[in-house]
Amino acid sequence: MAAYKTLDDVNVAGKRVLVRVDLNVPMDGARVTDDTRLRAVAPTINELAQKGAKTILLAHFGRPKGKRDESQSLKAILPALEQTLKQDVHFADDCVGEAAEAAVAKLTPGDVLLLENTRFHAGEEKNDPAFAEALARLGDIYVDDAFSAAHRAHASTEGVARLLPAYAGRSMQAELDALDKALSSPERPVVAIVGGAKVSTKLDLLGNLVKRVDALVIGGGMANTFLAAQGAEIGKSLCERDLLDTAREIIAKAGEAGCEIVLPVDGRVAKEFRAHAENRVVATDHVGADEMILDIGPKSIERVAQVLDGAKTLVWNGPFGAFEMQPFDEGTVAVAKKAAALTREGRLLTVAGGGDTVAALNAAGVADDFSYISTAGGAFLEWLEGKELPGVAALTATK
Ligand code: 3PG
Ligand code: MG
Numbered sequence: 001m002a003a004y005k006t007l008d009d010v011n012v013a014g015k016r017v018l019v020r021v022d023l024n025v026p027m028d029g030a031r032v033t034d035d036t037r038l039r040a041v042a043p044t045i046n047e048l049a050q051k052g053a054k055t056i057l058l059a060h061f062g063r064p065k066g067k068r069d070e071s072q073s074l075k076a077i078l079p080a081l082e083q084t085l086k087q088d089v090h091f092a093d094d095c096v097g098e099a100a101e102a103a104v105a106k107l108t109p110g111d112v113l114l115l116e117n118t119r120f121h122a123g124e125e126k127n128d129p130a131f132a133e134a135l136a137r138l139g140d141i142y143v144d145d146a147f148s149a150a151h152r153a154h155a156s157t158e159g160v161a162r163l164l165p166a167y168a169g170r171s172m173q174a175e176l177d178a179l180d181k182a183l184s185s186p187e188r189p190v191v192a193i194v195g196g197a198k199v200s201t202k203l204d205l206l207g208n209l210v211k212r213v214d215a216l217v218i219g220g221g222m223a224n225t226f227l228a229a230q231g232a233e234i235g236k237s238l239c240e241r242d243l244l245d246t247a248r249e250i251i252a253k254a255g256e257a258g259c260e261i262v263l264p265v266d267g268r269v270a271k272e273f274r275a276h277a278e279n280r281v282v283a284t285d286h287v288g289a290d291e292m293i294l295d296i297g298p299k300s301i302e303r304v305a306q307v308l309d310g311a312k313t314l315v316w317n318g319p320f321g322a323f324e325m326q327p328f329d330e331g332t333v334a335v336a337k338k339a340a341a342l343t344r345e346g347r348l349l350t351v352a353g354g355g356d357t358v359a360a361l362n363a364a365g366v367a368d369d370f371s372y373i374s375t376a377g378g379a380f381l382e383w384l385e386g387k388e389l390p391g392v393a394a395l396t397a398t399k
Pocket of ligand 2: 377378
């Protein structure tokens, strides 16, 4: 990856620093239900404040589609943000124009200002040059600390980065560093675990990974499509029958690239899709016509554990089974615990990302043991697909 600059490369004292953060946190009414993203950006904001910058936060919230919508105002997260930062945060009712400019003009070194939702303006998602200019007017330099929004070529993530001297914030830096160690220059053998319901949503990702990893462990509903492609009878299991040829192509590509594909050899099956449904363990080629695979079985767990024992690096996206329903979370939990133990012993570098994955690792109680957990959903997936993220590319462009 081309080099990008960080907060180590700039003197921010007294400067107006525009910082793109991702404050798109889940809410239940007025309450933030998961503050991971707030905690992720705190080091950058606190460091800037402590160094005497005038910190101006740019962020989106929800998808208001270019119109002001009070139900998607960033004002709602202000209390949680102040609590996480342990610092007062000023608020401006708009992210451009008079309201924003007046609020910025009042800042003194060490102050932090949050600007209203950038997506209240149509120019944000269109990456409109005039809107990017209006944002750029507010700052002397730009810092991007929102990896999880870097797959969007929007004015606040991409356009403005090309107009001001641009730097990666600490969270962006940590994310890029972890992702680089996981896939761009990993210690080998490197293993990927890819789970989730559907092959169709992860075709590009699988195609990229088979070229880059030594072993690809496939789990979740998508494993069924691969099993069916190999002729297994999988009963009523979730399966994308129209993708059997595609699955065979991926297996062939993996063979050419020297990537071992690891599929479940046994599964926990049930006749009903519900928590605590009556269930049994069978070989994946002996599933009854009225049964469906809802998790991997003990032999598969053992097999994945062996693969991890021989690995140095693990990239994980997607759960193994229907992990939100007990007991079909057992496969995901067992493998997560194994990966966490190897990480604690210093034998494995573990990087995970994607919404369901993080929820599953949290449920398994191992999230803190992983080397790195990405705050990103879509951006993490696009990175796994090998795509260039516009927000990251703009940081490495020379100005
Ligand atoms: C996210 O929540 O994944 C990011 O904030 C990006 O949001 P978006 O998918 O609405 O662009
Ligand atoms: Mg989203």
